[in-house]
Amino acid sequence: MTEERRKFATRSIHAGEAPDRATGARGVPIHQSATFAFDSYDQIRSWEDGHEPHFQYSRESNPTVQTLEAKIADLEGGEATIATNSGMAAISAVLLHFAANGGHIIASSQLFGATGDFLENEISALGGSITRLDLRDLSAVERAIRPETRLIHCESVSNPLLHVADVPALAELAHRHGAALSVDNTFLSPVLYRPIEDGVDLVIHSATKYLSGSGQTVGGVVTGRSELIEPIRKHVFRLGTYMQPFTAWLIIMGCKTVSLRVDRHLENTQRLAELLEDHPAVAQVNYPGLPSNDGHTTLQRMNGGQAGGLLSFRLHDDPDTTRAFIDALELCTVAVSLGEPLTLIWPYRDGLIRLAVGLEDSDDLAHDLTLGLEAAQRVIDSVRSTR
Ligand SMILES: Cc1ncc(COP(=O)(O)O)c(C=O)c1O
Incomplete structure (x- = not known):
């Protein structure tokens, strides 16, 4: 069986x-070395001229990191x-590339906070401009496109409201206007989409999350055609x-x-x-895994409706109910991140x-959420009885 046909x-x-x-x-060895030695003057020149592969310095290239890059490109x-x-670092390098020399970027109004912060606070300093809008409105996106629009950027499923972007439609729209789409x-995770x-x-990807899966490291990856990846x-x-x-190495x-983890x-x-x-x-x-969610149908078209391991919700009569809910939990860890x-x-x-749902037994997780929900319900009942 050839490698291309493997699952x-x-x-x-x-x-x-x-x-x-x-x-x-x-x-996979961990090549924990800052620098790489050459045998001779001629070897250096041959490497510089592209005749002989070699590593030089780990700020630019490293065999262990290259193994991960090859794996992700394949996946x-x-x-x-x-x-x-x-x-x-992955997101900002992409946005920096497209904002340079007066580039215009259209970005979703619903994005991970630090991405929004980068767009709002760094792009104009780099000479670029941005328009942020709800990318689920495709005709609004089309109206926002300008001659200098170089990139549309979105999250396939957004953080933290889980809006679903119609990625195939956005790709078609971007390309029709000579722009690129980054997602x-x-x-x-690449398991689901x-x-x-x-x-x-x-x-x-923030490889910190599902790709690493351990919660013990921080990293990112960007994948695409070589002509785009090389300048980035x-x-x-x-x-x-x-x-x-x-x-x-941890992410490898x-x-x-x-696959096993994401399924769970x-x-x-x-x-x-x-x-x-x-x-x-x-x-x-x-x-969006719930049929009642307005992104469910779009996600079904994209990947059969598999919505991943994160959800968000609101309780009635916040903030006292939220406090009661959080403080009643015994198993869930109160912390940011996911995967x-x-x-x-x-x-x-x-x-x-x-x-951000983990890999514990779902009976135990359901029990823990029920503890929180019962505490929240007691607050709701007492608030309503005093109204
Ligand atoms: C959707 C999304 N993108 C990007 C990031 C940033 O990744 P990192 O924390 O690895 O820099 C996060 C972090 O939570 C995220 O949720």
Whole structure:
């Protein structure tokens, strides 16, 4: 069987890897070295002229990081990947590239906070401009396109409201107007959705999340055609935001189990979303895996409706109910982030609660949420009885 015909789970284990030529070691070595030695003057010139591959310095290239890059490119179905020292380093390198020299970027109004912050506070300083709008309104997106529009940027499923972007339609629209589409696919992971198959130019992940899966490191990846990745790679070199070898090794280890883990995240999250939707203390659940969600049909077209391991919701009569809910939990960890074995929960100041469902037994998670919901319901009942 040729490598191209192997299935995702097989490639997540094998792609990009080979036994170490020097030692035969089958495990991926961590090349924890800042610099790489050359044998001779002629070898340096031959490497510089592109005749002989070699590594020079780990801010620009490293064998362990390159193994991860080859694996991710394979999993995404892209030509090349650049690995960075955080998801934000990946996103900012992409946005920087398209904003340079007066570029205009259309970005979703619903994005991870730090991405929004970068767009609002860095792009104009770089000479670019932005328009932010609800990308679910495709005709508004088309009206916002200008001659200098170079990029449309969105999250396939957004953080934290889980809006679903119609990625195939946005790709068609961007290309019709000579722009590129970049998609932050962190929430879905390449297990559930591979945007390049739907015509996307650049797919970005915070590899901190599902790809690593351990919650023990921070990293990012961008994948696309080589002609786009190579200039973005140059930005990463100049900024000094290339990934560290130990981080790459942790993410390589994570990739090997990503299919199994994401399936479990998905199963657990669907169960908890249904539990929350049915509870009288809950005012609203955002999870496109629920048929009641307005992104459900779009996601069904994109990947059969598999919405990933994160949901958000609101309780009635916040903020006292939210406090009671959070403080009654015994198993969920109150922390940001997602894609970890542990279930993480985070209450925003505006009453939105984000639940990043982990890999625990769903009976235990359902029990823990029920403890919180019962505490919230007691507050709701007492608030209503005094009205
Ligand atoms: C959707 C999304 N994109 C990007 C990021 C940023 O990734 P990192 O924290 O690895 O920089 C996050 C972080 O939570 C995220 O949720």
